Amino acid sequence: MMPSSGSQLPQSSIPIYTTVAAYREWRRKAFQEHKTVGFVATMGALHDGHISLVKRSLTENDLTVVSIFVNPAQFAPHEDLATYPRTLPQDLDVLSAQSFTVSSRSAEGSVVRKTSAVFLPTVPEMYPSGISQDTVMQKGTFVEVKGYGHQMEGQSRPTFFRGVATVVTKLFNAIEPTTAYFGQKDIQQALILKRLSKDLLLSHPDPDHIKIVPTARDPMTELALSSRNAYLTKEGHKVAPTLREALKAAQTAWEQGATKAECVAKAIEVIEHTKARVASEGTEVLMRLDYVELNNSDDFEIIDAQSRKSEASLSPVILSGALWVDKTRLIDNIILGDATSIIA
Template sequence: MQTAVGTQLPPSSIPIYTTVAAYREWRRRAFEERRTVGFVPTMGALHEGHISLVKRSLAENDLTVVSIFVNPAQFAPHEDLATYPRTLPQDLEKLSMQSYVVSDPESTGASTIRKPSAVFLPSVSEMYPSGISQDTAEQKGTFVEVKGYSHQMEGKTRPTFFRGVATVVTKLFNAIEPTNAYFGQKDIQQGLLLRRLARDLLLSHPDHEHIHIVPTARDPSDELALSSRNAYLTADGRRVAATLREALQAAEAAWLQGFAKSECVEKALQVVESRKSRASAEGLHVELRLDYVELNNADDFEVVDPQTTKNEMESRPVILSGALWVDKTRLIDNIILGEANRIVG
């Protein structure tokens, strides 16, 4: 296990690398052995959504690396950096339990077992040698911005978020040098933006065609998108947390029936307002506040015209997305309308 001087890490059956230099020695050997490396970047507090990405990587790559790094640059000064859940011992335990059996068709029943190969666990100073502030006006050093693709959808509410994402993922790609990288559909704008980043910057590890967006993992009871922030929900909040999913499904049904975009959004708003009324009648102590519901072109994230219908899009993928505050917890979700297999899979 590679650790920084004076750092006490939890026990782990998986090698942990806390510095880029130590990790790169491991990666050099993988290059020499011509072994493929899958990469799952996370901020920790791992749940089944993260694990689904790890499983996908284990199935498709010789080696799998998981990073755990809570990135200060994607939190605005008023956001929840200090309280973001940190559960490293449990995260390492969950990762150690993952495996994938690979059968050798040329042998008589022989097989190998793939398990996560390494955890990259850098410090803030390792990732930001010039220092980092949550206030972009005070930041110094090198940052990455994908111009024209960061102000729509999530970027409209969180204007500095994708600058932080693009910067840290560029750093991680440079450090990890993965063959394939895996992201969840819940953060669809992030995945598509990173594909564009990899293409525009001519990245080779991974190239843009090897950035995979995997379908959102959901709670089987109500289809709530799994998220580390779900841990913030109160008992009453959890009872209404699926409201956003239900609202998006109402908009999707209207879209498929040929309604215009503006009418689809209205259907979603009606679901939220109805659930607010029911929550009050049920005596639930919870506040629901819709941030947005919108339809955007998947190619450039531009807002779909209010009068546009499904037929006018000619099966081009459209992102139906939304964000909902449940008390102080902000939940996001999306549905791909049209040819989703062009984006997710």
């Protein structure tokens, strides 16, 4: 069923909307019926991490909308926009298989909730003024959350959060969700979006209805699930969990009273040990640490090198890192302190 234009779209049991106008007609009916709408923003190539967000939305909302849009504005010119995995037919099949049954004592019996709509816009639909990966060449309206996007991930990807803030503002305006769901793996992104919602006085969603859901992981290795994991070779998959192991080593040191500098050193030690083992085995995989850092969760400022757990602020601390495995960049994080104030 495809209520909107798009002759090349695959068949799906889920209504697909490729234009804002077509989607808004559907959304207007939901408003009139006083139904809540949960929203999961994705770039496709869906995995269990995305599905955990969809399942959360199905349990908490009358209707659930998933967007699939590979956003050019959050890719720097040298990054992988052209090769980013695009698996629309499989994505639609996976979404169609998700459901949640709501028990009811009414005469109508139980209600089965499934994904209600997929928003699948084109690049011109999302960027009417055009878009370039080169920020110098860009024209039109863009959104920047100043002071919160240059640390952590922003230090390695300086234009990333500008692109994210811009596209999510557009998606929030189009979808008008009651509640939106984001994964903890992208913790800085999710917290920036909560601040964006607060600063721009958004009502759909308001900041209290942007929920951060725990990172979905491989049950055997604890590797954080990501669409980019598809780039990993067989040997790369074997060493990819090293980042998680490194962060856990730093977490243990922090809980035992070590300084921030000592915690980071513990994480680096784990990575260097794996690199040495890989080299001794003659395995053809390259590992390069991008960063391991501890930041305040409220403003992302870096924790002082000599700070300890006992001296940290009342706000939770974000322990995060990024690791290159061959040409695949992996990210992960652990919340140190009361994670319930951040994670839904």
